[in-house]
Amino acid sequence: MIEFILNKEHIKTEIPSGSILLDFIRQKKHLTGTKIGCREGDCGACTVLSGSLNTEGKVDYKAITSCLTPIASVHGKHVVTIEGLNLTDGLTTVQNAIKENNATQCGFCTPGFVVSLTGYALNKNISITGIKDSISGNICRCTGYKSIEKATEDITSILVEKNNHSTKWLIERKFVPEYFTEIPGKLFDIKAKMKINSKGTIVGGGTDLYVTRANKFQELDVDLISENDNINKIFINKNTCIIGAGATVSDILNFTRLHDYFPELENYFKLISSKQIRNMATVGGNLVNASPIADLAIFFLALNSKININDKQGGNRIIFLKDFFKGYKSIDINDGEIIQEITFELPEDDQYFNFEKVSKRTHLDIASVNSAMNISIKKKLINDIYLSAGGVSPIPLFLKNTCSFLKGKVLSSENIQKAHCVLKEEITPISDVRGSKGYKRLLIRQLYYGHFIKLFPDIINIYDIK
Amino acid sequence: MKNIDSINHVQGKSIFIDDITVNHGTLYGVVFGSPFAYGKITKLNIEDALKIEGVIRIFTYHDIPGVNQIGAIIQDETLFAESEVHYVGQPIALIVAETEKIAQKARDLIYVDLDEYDPIIEVSDAKEKQQFIMPPRTFKLGDTKAAWNNCEHIFEGKATTGGQEHLYLETQGSYAIPQENGNIKIFSSTQGPTAIQKIGAKVLGIPMNKIEVDVVRLGGAFGGKEEQATLWAIMTALAVYHLHLPVKLILSRNDDMFMTGKRHPYETQFKIGLSGDLKILAFEADYLQNAGASADLSPAITERTLFHSTNSYFVPNVKATVYTCKTNLPPNTAFRGFGAPQGIFVIEAAINHASNKLNIPAREIQKINLLKENDEFPYGQAAKDVELTRIWNTAQNNFNISKLEKEVSAFNNSNELKRRGISLTPITFGISFTNTMMNHARALVHIYQDGSIGISTGAVEMGQSVNTKMVQIAAKVLSVVPERIKIESTNTTRVANTSPTAASSTADLNGKAVQQACDALLKRLKSTAAANLKVKEDMIHLRDEAVFIDNEKTSLTWEQLVWKAFANRVSLTENCHYSTPKIYFNKAKGKGHPFSYHVYGLAITTVTVDCISGSHEVDSVKIVHDFGKSMNQEIDNGQIEGAVVQGIGWMTMEEIVFDEKGRLQSNALSTYKIPDIYSAPNSIEIIPLETESNDEAILKSKAVGEPPFIYGIGSFFALQDAIRAFNPSYKSEFDAPLTPEKVLLGLYEE
Numbered sequence A: 001m002i003e004f005i006l007n008k009e010h011i012k013t014e015i016p017s018g019s020i021l022l023d024f025i026r027q028k029k030h031l032t033g034t035k036i037g038c039r040e041g042d043c044g045a046c047t048v049l050s051g052s053l054n055t056e057g058k059v060d061y062k063a064i065t066s067c068l069t070p071i072a073s074v075h076g077k078h079v080v081t082i083e084g085l086n087l088t089d090g091l092t093t094v095q096n097a098i099k100e101n102n103a104t105q106c107g108f109c110t111p112g113f114v115v116s117l118t119g120y121a122l123n124k125n126i127s128i129t130g131i132k133d134s135i136s137g138n139i140c141r142c143t144g145y146k147s148i149e150k151a152t153e154d155i156t157s158i159l160v161e162k163n164n165h166s167t168k169w170l171i172e173r174k175f176v177p178e179y180f181t182e183i184p185g186k187l188f189d190i191k192a193k194m195k196i197n198s199k200g201t202i203v204g205g206g207t208d209l210y211v212t213r214a215n216k217f218q219e220l221d222v223d224l225i226s227e228n229d230n231i232n233k234i235f236i237n238k239n240t241c242i243i244g245a246g247a248t249v250s251d252i253l254n255f256t257r258l259h260d261y262f263p264e265l266e267n268y269f270k271l272i273s274s275k276q277i278r279n280m281a282t283v284g285g286n287l288v289n290a291s292p293i294a295d296l297a298i299f300f301l302a303l304n305s306k307i308n309i310n311d312k313q314g315g316n317r318i319i320f321l322k323d324f325f326k327g328y329k330s331i332d333i334n335d336g337e338i339i340q341e342i343t344f345e346l347p348e349d350d351q352y353f354n355f356e357k358v359s360k361r362t363h364l365d366i367a368s369v370n371s372a373m374n375i376s377i378k379k380k381l382i383n384d385i386y387l388s389a390g391g392v393s394p395i396p397l398f399l400k401n402t403c404s405f406l407k408g409k410v411l412s413s414e415n416i417q418k419a420h421c422v423l424k425e426e427i428t429p430i431s432d433v434r435g436s437k438g439y440k441r442l443l444i445r446q447l448y449y450g451h452f453i454k455l456f457p458d459i460i461n462i463y464d465i466k
Numbered sequence B: 001m002k003n004i005d006s007i008n009h010v011q012g013k014s015i016f017i018d019d020i021t022v023n024h025g026t027l028y029g030v031v032f033g034s035p036f037a038y039g040k041i042t043k044l045n046i047e048d049a050l051k052i053e054g055v056i057r058i059f060t061y062h063d064i065p066g067v068n069q070i071g072a073i074i075q076d077e078t079l080f081a082e083s084e085v086h087y088v089g090q091p092i093a094l095i096v097a098e099t100e101k102i103a104q105k106a107r108d109l110i111y112v113d114l115d116e117y118d119p120i121i122e123v124s125d126a127k128e129k130q131q132f133i134m135p136p137r138t139f140k141l142g143d144t145k146a147a148w149n150n151c152e153h154i155f156e157g158k159a160t161t162g163g164q165e166h167l168y169l170e171t172q173g174s175y176a177i178p179q180e181n182g183n184i185k186i187f188s189s190t191q192g193p194t195a196i197q198k199i200g201a202k203v204l205g206i207p208m209n210k211i212e213v214d215v216v217r218l219g220g221a222f223g224g225k226e227e228q229a230t231l232w233a234i235m236t237a238l239a240v241y242h243l244h245l246p247v248k249l250i251l252s253r254n255d256d257m258f259m260t261g262k263r264h265p266y267e268t269q270f271k272i273g274l275s276g277d278l279k280i281l282a283f284e285a286d287y288l289q290n291a292g293a294s295a296d297l298s299p300a301i302t303e304r305t306l307f308h309s310t311n312s313y314f315v316p317n318v319k320a321t322v323y324t325c326k327t328n329l330p331p332n333t334a335f336r337g338f339g340a341p342q343g344i345f346v347i348e349a350a351i352n353h354a355s356n357k358l359n360i361p362a363r364e365i366q367k368i369n370l371l372k373e374n375d376e377f378p379y380g381q382a383a384k385d386v387e388l389t390r391i392w393n394t395a396q397n398n399f400n401i402s403k404l405e406k407e408v409s410a411f412n413n414s415n416e417l418k419r420r421g422i423s424l425t426p427i428t429f430g431i432s433f434t435n436t437m438m439n440h441a442r443a444l445v446h447i448y449q450d451g452s453i454g455i456s457t458g459a460v461e462m463g464q465s466v467n468t469k470m471v472q473i474a475a476k477v478l479s480v481v482p483e484r485i486k487i488e489s490t491n492t493t494r495v496a497n498t499s500p501t502a503a504s505s506t507a508d509l510n511g512k513a514v515q516q517a518c519d520a521l522l523k524r525l526k527s528t529a530a531a532n533l534k535v536k537e538d539m540i541h542l543r544d545e546a547v548f549i550d551n552e553k554t555s556l557t558w559e560q561l562v563w564k565a566f567a568n569r570v571s572l573t574e575n576c577h578y579s580t581p582k583i584y585f586n587k588a589k590g591k592g593h594p595f596s597y598h599v600y601g602l603a604i605t606t607v608t609v610d611c612i613s614g615s616h617e618v619d620s621v622k623i624v625h626d627f628g629k630s631m632n633q634e635i636d637n638g639q640i641e642g643a644v645v646q647g648i649g650w651m652t653m654e655e656i657v658f659d660e661k662g663r664l665q666s667n668a669l670s671t672y673k674i675p676d677i678y679s680a681p682n683s684i685e686i687i688p689l690e691t692e693s694n695d696e697a698i699l700k701s702k703a704v705g706e707p708p709f710i711y712g713i714g715s716f717f718a719l720q721d722a723i724r725a726f727n728p729s730y731k732s733e734f735d736a737p738l739t740p741e742k743v744l745l746g747l748y749e750e
């Protein structure tokens, strides 16, 4: 049985755990404010909030696309639809800002925007990710967004006064209705840790499975990865960073210590899907999905990461990520195995890192080509280098030959350019909807040089490659 | 005044087709579309699908009691394919089942046996094989042949624009319900309720009065639901006709993208001739329009391309010809601008081409050739109330064009990794349906005996706030608060024989009808008041919900007055008809006075290109726009912003890809990208230019829906400008959209 709170209502349901949350909301509960625009996570019209009780007894809310959410993943949580935000009298602050700025035209996208923006207001750190980012997964075809931006400015001007995670303040300022105060107690009563029936296919966030095979999974039970102990944990042990395979992209972003090592992390990860999808998409899912342009795979390849794989019998094995990808959508994993965690050595002082991604639309788009570089320089020599490239081969590619060519050489414009000749031989891009072969060849060249131009502008500049 | 729907919109309370509470026994439809672009069906295999539990029936053309024909202008389109299929996604059958999921499962089991033919995808191929929807159309002014001799400079080139998905956030859908006596009520997400009623009656072989079409609102349309909402509505009606149970059909995004037409792609050869002092003396263009597999609205779109072939410029010698090419793609259809943006892109490309060759800024050619009062358009109408020079000067004074240009070059001189570009885009857009017959509308206004008001028109609300404007008009004429007024759904039984909500004219046409109806009611109310207060009628005024004798407020309130009129057996209902005066067009000659007025404007666009990655940002779009006297500036500004961003999407990222078999590759939101919040320009500034306007514009407030889409074209030429700043040997091909791929290839081409 799956148990959760939908707005104010306590839900207990026996439907298959793989059923889609959106359908439950609209078809079973007739809450039609949540709209269907694409069923692929790409428009945000179906956005709802999912709130889970944290260790302090408070509820953390995040925006998710209900069209890709197996109902199992809201077990023990508070699901908030637009109806659950409406006040009995008047509009909420977010709703009012949208109305006052004429930020709604046809209105079809609007509930999704309201929910996403309210999710932002409910956030603990309203400073870390900008308000604009909170609606990075919401598409509007009518307004051209400028009015929506104005609405966000109005909302921000009120939110700056918010200094803590106080539901009371949010209620006073009309961000959420009063019943939100009762939610922690109610969630506590559900005692969500009664485990749900976990069987069937493993699901992380569902953002891959439910795009490609929703028809199949919506009628089945699924095995939710987050039900496994410790699989969401992120921690640092001495010089090693350990990220549980169930951690989401947002979880990684929220792990503040990592920003000390990757000051640009937020800029890199903002290029991955949207706020809603990042709140759902897991590391394990990204690796197993094995798309040739998987962003996390590219990121972690350049960190020379290892993955820890468990089997059903309690056995486990550790392999390098670069050995995990075998061929197009073919990976080194056996039936019943799950990825437990990914680990990598944190960069040291003489190490430099950069991640680049280019897609047709800069945000919320799959890369045409992406690439990461991790390089350590000792006495002007390239001590060690790890380069990865996506979209230029059947797998997320570790540029083995290019790296071994450069290793030990002097960091010079000439050597960098020579290595590009090696790189060219290592890639096999094909033409597809994300770009022609020729474009991808040019683009990986640009991103390859781009790493060096950004990190070592004194060594190489754009005129060297023109 | 805000959009009257906004309070419900922000609370998720507005009802769209898929939100209507369904009746008992409602069944669900899913359409089986052709998997092939072109071929002859030898067998349709539905047996396995029928075996699935919960499948009620599968409809094909055999089940059509009337005529299997839905073409609006040319009778060349079937509801369900018969022996041949002409594009991938062409409807062949409708599966009706107890649930949508069951219907989808059943669809997976249907397959066709087919003799496949080679499809035609490209217009060049269609032209070579002489596959046209109709004979080519030409507009002519002066004599281009003779004019070339007088030209100092002559340039030829090619300009291409791609298609565009409407991507209304609400997909196509319909819900039909049986009524007594075989009548059918259809709730549809359509811009053209009358089209559904009329074509539906024909397909079902019943009179129009047996079909009632009701539209509450659309979750976006942009032209995509003008003609192409009809199929789905009629399919549900057909199922109701046979099953006598309610049937609902909502297209999945994927089906919507596969099955519906898009903006027409164009490939055009142009030739432009200029005098030594840069006057455009002659312009010729051969446009190859990709119409898809059947006519749909292509003949009318063809015409509008021609109407706008010279954009905002006076060109004394013009010859413009559109070839409406028939291909094996879904029938392309109306999309904001209706062929005008495609036409305007070509002349702007020609001007840019000339400016590149002559090595002078495009704006010098643009400015010197701007239309002046009484200049003749290639279709014979004289340009009136031309505001272009004033607009240009306003832009110069407020935005300081030369300073902007200097800033761009300063940026380019000081920046290693980025380049900026700038462009100017003047626009001139004709308002009216170019098919004169369609320029009329009706309104039905009831004042209820308690003083509340209900208004029905033929206008369909799709986010453009037409309903809000109707409220404003009625409130103004009747001097009541807007809260008294309810806009009813658009319903063919209340307001019949309507034109679709399109051509930016809906607020004008329906608004005029509302205005006249309210005027008539006002007159009757005034005479009641005069009789009651025993004064002359012309001394009576209504103001702020009260009756005034000249300037003196009486104790008679709106509600009392209405009640008195009712008690005196005065009719509180008025039905008015409005038809646009003056306009006409002789199709055979290609001459006439097709537009009641024109809308003018100018946009200055600046962009920044990242020279490593080829990605870009639109920094700003600065606009001076002719609103006439806007009746709702904030709503009109919203129309401009939305249109600009849609136009930028068309020009820079929205790329429709078909493979050689005619299968859509960009068939989901993951592969077809439209602007998100980050791709909107960093700033859009709009200076409203108040102009004398025109009496045919409602309350002198000019139509605003389509014209500003054309401003988006500026992003294309600004990007080219930026690329040239980095790479002087860039060839500047006029091939839109200018995606990051083409930008990068351009930055590094040799």
Ligand SMILES: Cc1cc2nc3c(=O)[nH]c(=O)nc-3n(C[C@H](O)[C@H](O)[C@H](O)COP(=O)(O)OP(=O)(O)OC[C@H]3O[C@@H](n4cnc5c(N)ncnc54)[C@H](O)[C@@H]3O)c2cc1C
Pocket (backbone or CB within 6 Å): A040, A041, A042, A201, A202, A203, A204, A205, A206, A207, A208, A209, A210, A211, A225, A245, A246, A271, A272, A273, A274, A277, A280, A281, A282, A283, A284, A285, A286, A287, A288, A289, A293, A294, A295, A296, A337, A338, A339, A340, A364, A365, A366, A367
């Ligand atoms: C709108 C949208 C945008 C996207 N944008 C991007 C993008 O910008 N960049 C990008 O890289 N990807 C993107 N994706 C793809 C996807 O979100 C990511 O690949 C994501 O990381 C998948 O994770 P998940 O947990 O949701 O996967 P799921 O769908 O839950 O699972 C994917 C696969 O992995 C298996 N699996 C999951 N966890 C484990 C585990 N621990 N051990 C073994 N098997 C496991 C599942 O069984 C399944 O086969 C996007 C997807 C959507 C819908």
Ligand code: FES
Pocket (backbone or CB within 6 Å): A035, A036, A037, A038, A039, A040, A041, A042, A043, A044, A045, A046, A047, A065, A066, A067, A068
């Ligand atoms: S319906 Fe589009 S994101 Fe869910």
Ligand code: FES
Pocket (backbone or CB within 6 Å): A103, A104, A105, A106, A107, A108, A109, A110, A139, A140, A141, A142, A143, B169, B219, B220, B463
């Ligand atoms: S208001 Fe129509 S999609 Fe946003």
